[in-house]
Amino acid sequence: MISLPLVYTVLALIAYITSFWYLFLHLMSKRVPNQWFVSITALLGLALHTLVVYGDMHTPIGINYDVFMIVSFTSGLMLFLSIIYSSYRPTLALNLIGIPVAAAGLIAGFAFTQPAKFIIQNSLGLDIHIILSLSAYAVLLMATIQALILRLQDRELKNKQKRRVWVSLLPSYQDMERLLFDMLMTGFILLTIALGFGFFTIDDFFAQHLAHKTAFSIISWLVYGALLIGHWKFGWRGQKAVRFTLLGFGLLALGFIGSKVVLEMILMK
Known part of the structure; x- marks a missing residue:
């Protein structure tokens, strides 16, 4: 049976890829990208990313501070701040860095975290x-x-x-x-x-x-x-x-x- 975190992870990656390629293709062709589309699709991926991180970090007996889970958390936060900064600074292109970093962190956290080993009360x-x-x-x-x-x-x-x-x-x-x-x-x-x-x-x-x-x-x-x-x-x-x-x-x-x-x-x- 397919787990819910796996579904969230796949959907988040689809949203990240959509946002990244839209921004990348527009910048490469010297066209002005729609900032709302880039931000909304990236934020959709980030919302799903957050559900995955929260489900893995928050447990009934404590918080999971596994290294890969921390990587997933910090990469998502970095993208969130990148989107905020680009909302009032002309730095939308920097999301070409933030989106792949968040995607890589999400994959690392989902694939390699060890929830039973580093739970701390x-x-x-x-x-x-x-x-x-x-x-x-x-x-x-x-x-x-x-x-x-x-x-x-x-x-x-x-x-x-x-x-x-x-x-x-x-x-x-x-x-x-x-x-x-x-x-x-x-x-x-x-x-x-x-x-x-x-x-x-x-x-x-x-x-x-x-x-x-x-x-x-x-x-x-x-x-x-x-x-x-x-x-x-x-x-x-x-x-x-x-x-x-x-x-x-x-x-x-x-x-x-x-x-x-x-x-x-x-x-x-």
């Missing part, structure tokens, strides 16, 4: 802290990808290349830079709230193998905060913003991914 406050942390990481990963694209655009502009792939296909450098700071501000706020919840809900960072993760997260928070203040007060932008963004996410990755790998693949063997 936490307090409500700790679960909120974890979800907020995952959301902050997702947004700041988007900012990191955005920063890398800005670096490629800057290289093409400075080298005066005849074939400008990133400059031609994507919005202007100025619009992409504004979007970067939108993402940084969103991620910084989420990270701030997540850290606040963490300090009130986690009793012993050392006993729970969280000391280094917390330290890296705080240092990363300071880096992002310094960049946002520098942008607001001193006009920091361009490649300085790119470097700060990459440094901040590198610190987050060292703390989060490192602890996840150690806990799941070494300590739990």
Whole structure:
């Protein structure tokens, strides 16, 4: 018998593919895509994606924090934010990245998650802290990808290349830079709230193998905060913003991914 999550997954992938190919074909042929059609079909896929993630993450005995389920959750959130950003910034083309990422995350979560292995019973406050942390990481990963694209655009502009792939296909450098700071501000706020919840809900960072993760997260928070203040007060932008963004996410990755790998693949063997 075909399971309901499988049906939702297949329908979500159909919606994602429809949205992606419509947007891709219109951009390649230099036609203006219908933003409503792209957004509605992508959101339909995202709604079905959410049903799959919720059914797998939320269990009667706790929340499933399996690595592949986290990938599915964060990829869906990244697409959702990409759609929101493109509703008020001229950055619809960036959904050509967001849609395949969400589709890949959905497939990974559905095919490889192990719901019986990583279910954890936490307090409500700790679960909120974890979800907020995952959301902050997702947004700041988007900012990191955005920063890398800005670096490629800057290289093409400075080298005066005849074939400008990133400059031609994507919005202007100025619009992409504004979007970067939108993402940084969103991620910084989420990270701030997540850290606040963490300090009130986690009793012993050392006993729970969280000391280094917390330290890296705080240092990363300071880096992002310094960049946002520098942008607001001193006009920091361009490649300085790119470097700060990459440094901040590198610190987050060292703390989060490192602890996840150690806990799941070494300590739990």
